Amino acid sequence: MSHAPPTPSPSGAPANGAQALWHSLAAHGVTTVFGYPGGAIMPVYDALTLFPDIRHILARHEQGAIHAAEGWARATGRLGVCLATSGPGATNLVTGLADALMDSVPLLAITGNVPRSLMGTDAFQEADITGITLPVTKHNYVVQDAADLPGILAEAIRIARSGRPGPVLVDIPKDVQLAPFAGAVTPPHPLPPAPTPDPARVEAAAELLRGAARPVLMLGGGAQGAAAEVTALARAWGLPTITTLMGLGAFPASDPLWLGMPGMHGSVAANRAISEADLIVGLGLRFDDRVTGRVSGFAPHARIVHVDLDAAEIGKIVPTHLPIRGDAGQVARLLAGRAGAGDPPRRPDWEARLAEWRTRGGHPDHWGAAQAVRQVVSRLGPNDILSTDVGQHQMLAAQLARFQKPRRWLTSGGLGTMGFGFPAAIGAALAEPEVTCMVVAGDGGFQMTAQELATLTKYGIRNVKICVVNNSYLGMVRQWQELFHERRYSEVYLGDSNPDFLKLADAYGLPGWRADNAADLEEAISAWLAHDGSALLEVVVPNEHGVFPMVPAGAALSEMLETDPRSPVAGGPA
Amino acid sequence: MSADHLLSVLVRDEPRVLTRITSLFGRRGYNIRSLSVGTTEQPGVSRLTCVVTGERAVVVQAMRQLEKLHDVLHVIDHSLEKFVDRELLLVKVAITPESRVEVRQIAEDFRARIVDVGRRALTFEVTGDEGKVTAFLEQMRPFGIIETMRTGRVALTRGSNADIPAHVYHGGQSRALTPALAEGEASLRS
Numbered sequence: 001m002s003h004a005p006p007t008p009s010p011s012g013a014p015a016n017g018a019q020a021l022w023h024s025l026a027a028h029g030v031t032t033v034f035g036y037p038g039g040a041i042m043p044v045y046d047a048l049t050l051f052p053d054i055r056h057i058l059a060r061h062e063q064g065a066i067h068a069a070e071g072w073a074r075a076t077g078r079l080g081v082c083l084a085t086s087g088p089g090a091t092n093l094v095t096g097l098a099d100a101l102m103d104s105v106p107l108l109a110i111t112g113n114v115p116r117s118l119m120g121t122d123a124f125q126e127a128d129i130t131g132i133t134l135p136v137t138k139h140n141y142v143v144q145d146a147a148d149l150p151g152i153l154a155e156a157i158r159i160a161r162s163g164r165p166g167p168v169l170v171d172i173p174k175d176v177q178l179a180p181f182a183g184a185v186t187p188p189h190p191l192p193p194a195p196t197p198d199p200a201r202v203e204a205a206a207e208l209l210r211g212a213a214r215p216v217l218m219l220g221g222g223a224q225g226a227a228a229e230v231t232a233l234a235r236a237w238g239l240p241t242i243t244t245l246m247g248l249g250a251f252p253a254s255d256p257l258w259l260g261m262p263g264m265h266g267s268v269a270a271n272r273a274i275s276e277a278d279l280i281v282g283l284g285l286r287f288d289d290r291v292t293g294r295v296s297g298f299a300p301h302a303r304i305v306h307v308d309l310d311a312a313e314i315g316k317i318v319p320t321h322l323p324i325r326g327d328a329g330q331v332a333r334l335l336a337g338r339a340g341a342g343d344p345p346r347r348p349d350w351e352a353r354l355a356e357w358r359t360r361g362g363h364p365d366h367w368g369a370a371q372a373v374r375q376v377v378s379r380l381g382p383n384d385i386l387s388t389d390v391g392q393h394q395m396l397a398a399q400l401a402r403f404q405k406p407r408r409w410l411t412s413g414g415l416g417t418m419g420f421g422f423p424a425a426i427g428a429a430l431a432e433p434e435v436t437c438m439v440v441a442g443d444g445g446f447q448m449t450a451q452e453l454a455t456l457t458k459y460g461i462r463n464v465k466i467c468v469v470n471n472s473y474l475g476m477v478r479q480w481q482e483l484f485h486e487r488r489y490s491e492v493y494l495g496d497s498n499p500d501f502l503k504l505a506d507a508y509g510l511p512g513w514r515a516d517n518a519a520d521l522e523e524a525i526s527a528w529l530a531h532d533g534s535a536l537l538e539v540v541v542p543n544e545h546g547v548f549p550m551v552p553a554g555a556a557l558s559e560m561l562e563t564d565p566r567s568p569v570a571g572g573p574a
Numbered sequence: 575m576s577a578d579h580l581l582s583v584l585v586r587d588e589p590r591v592l593t594r595i596t597s598l599f600g601r602r603g604y605n606i607r608s609l610s611v612g613t614t615e616q617p618g619v620s621r622l623t624c625v626v627t628g629e630r631a632v633v634v635q636a637m638r639q640l641e642k643l644h645d646v647l648h649v650i651d652h653s654l655e656k657f658v659d660r661e662l663l664l665v666k667v668a669i670t671p672e673s674r675v676e677v678r679q680i681a682e683d684f685r686a687r688i689v690d691v692g693r694r695a696l697t698f699e700v701t702g703d704e705g706k707v708t709a710f711l712e713q714m715r716p717f718g719i720i721e722t723m724r725t726g727r728v729a730l731t732r733g734s735n736a737d738i739p740a741h742v743y744h745g746g747q748s749r750a751l752t753p754a755l756a757e758g759e760a761s762l763r764s
Contacts, residue, residue: 130590131593134590134593138642138644139643139644139645142589159644310642311641312635312638312639312641312642315631315634316635
């Protein structure tokens with residue numbers, strides 16, 4: 001049995017639900033989607049052949065597709081779109097949806113489902129994907145009528161992009177995809193404006209800033225879209241500035257006011273500053289447990305001003321003195337405008353203490369993962385993108401990379417998703433083909449989505465540079481077992497069975513380089529970056545290295561281990 | 575201090591809206607004591623009344639999380655304003671020829687109605703606030719309670735106005751945030 005080729009109606013209007021889907025996406029400016037076909041979404045893929053202007057990137061696993069869509073969205077700030085079929089295709093999206101929800105990534109996931117007449121009968125490849133994804137999406141839909149499709153898509157996209165962004169899933173039964181469609185495409189909904197910050201509270205925040213002797217500005221992921229405003233705020237008031245894992249790049253690392261990242265693997269300067277500050281102004285962050293350490297010991301001397309778009313985040317973890325609901329950029333602009341004219345205020349005592357803390361912490365002087373990551377990330381240009389997986393290499397990269405611009409740092413912050421880094425870089429690389437997208441991944445996480453090497457090859461993607469930091473272990477778990485489980489290394493060793501990563505790359509047509517010492521690494525990096533096309537670099541490092549500074553779980557930031565208790569440390573800041 | 579908080583949640587009458595709400599409560603560990611749902615004067619809008627037990631800050635957090643759900647139009651904490659609330663109880667009480675008169679007398683005192691008469695049981699309908707309903711049950715307990723069903727509390731704000739104006743339901747995009755909750759004042763540290 002063969003199906004007739006898809007035909008649009010003579011007017012060019014969509015003739016069925018599947019065509020209405022693509023028309024709607026095109027009307028919303030969607031140019032690239034990431035996906036994987038299957039039985040229950042075949043009408044959508046059939047209709048895709050009518051839309052040459054929409055680029056579909058075929059991944060090798062739905063998880064790869066959704067992380068790529070996330071990478072696209074994180075780098076550009078625009079909507080990421082991914083598609084999957086029903087059942088297993090849809091459930092393979094779950095990790096990416098949870099990841100996007102945690103990190104506030106605007107994402108639209110389209111899934112096919114079995115025909116409505118079979119829904120609820122345990123039909124082949126049926127899964128209740130709206131039920132399954134209900135806790136990991138901002139909202140989700142089952143489309144019951146093709147006529148509703150354009151309206152649902154416009155609403156879904158508005159929800160994904162507005163306020164605090166997040167993922168939305170639209171599940172379309174196969175018969176709805178095939179149903180005749182006679183309506184029109186719904187134009188994009190305007191995004192609702194951010195709530196106006198309460199002027200009295202903004203003035204109260206300015207008053208706190210005027211009176212502060214030891215102020216600190218903390219920036220989270222919500223500041224990524226407001227780098228200019230938050231930078232102007234910091235400079236206008238002379239505020240020492242901390243960027244969380246999600247906030248890296250929202251403030252230029254080259255600015256002398258920058259103190260680094262806070263939290264479990266934060267810099268000594270950032271964590272000591274929080275612990276001694278008398279005022280913390282937090283913009284667009286949610287005081288995650290990895291940032292605060294033990295909450296009762298967090299910023300014990302500080303008054304806290306918390307600015308966030310999401311009212312539910314204010315006061316959720318850290319009690320707030322002055323809550324302000326609003327957009328980080330808008331509030332930053334208002335607060336910057338209330339700074340006095342002329343040079344920002346100086347606070348010599350506070351600056352002297354910060355300067356001393358900046359000299360503390362750091363990494364071992366000898367060859368290891370920290371030195372390797374430092375060598376690799378120091379080659380990033382200001383426009384280049386760095387994507388990481390999750391674990392030790394991620395924390396080292398966060399500590400050691402120096403971002404000057406927002407949206408150049410792609411990392412799975414809230415969910416901590418292994419397997420994220422490489423496909424996310426593919427998405428970013430497709431969004432910004434002129435920009436080098438560097439991946440730093442561990443040998444564990446890289447193997448979770450390594451099949452996407454085929455995606456690089458298939459689309460001739462030339463700007464993804466993969467660095468696998470290979471310590472033969474699940475290093476972060478190993479570090480915790482070392483520190484807190486008396487070195488009972490339970491199920492963390494990979495070295496006896498890791499592939500030859502260069503051969504793996506070669507199997508997909510990618511060149512590779514390997515180094516296991518600093519001098520060779522320097523040369524290998526040059527060759528790897530100079531190669532005209534995507535390439536892999538494997539850095540073999542000793543396995544018993546930890547990431548420091550470290551705040552043990554349950555400890556206050558002030559109780560951090562500044563350096564590895566077993567290793568001598570090189571001078572200079574972390 | 576942990577206490578009962580009476581919330582009204584106005585929701586779009588969409589598939590799974592109850593699941594969305596109970597799933598939210600479940601995964602964030604909020605404690606629901608009672609929950610009742612019904613239609614409202616607005617087509618397409620349902621009203622949930624729930625009693626949430628917890629510290630004030632936790633309940634405020636629960637309200638803010640509820641307000642983020644797309645299908646939630648409005649959340650009201652009745653402790654912030656004057657309200658009327660009622661609960662309906664159906665209770666089947668065991669009777670004997672000796673106790674019959676006394677049971678009926680107590681029911682009369684509570685203005686309970688007999689809705690079913692059996693040879694060995696009477697079924698009563700009682701409405702009132704939670705205290706009255708509970709007191710009635712306590713009075714009946716010595717006679718032998720066979721079965722009960724309580725609806726949980728339902729509530730409306732006192733006064734002449736609707737809790738939210740009709741345009742909120744139909745505006746689609748403008749969603750009301752409970753003003754008192756928008757800024758997180760319950761989390762202020764002193």
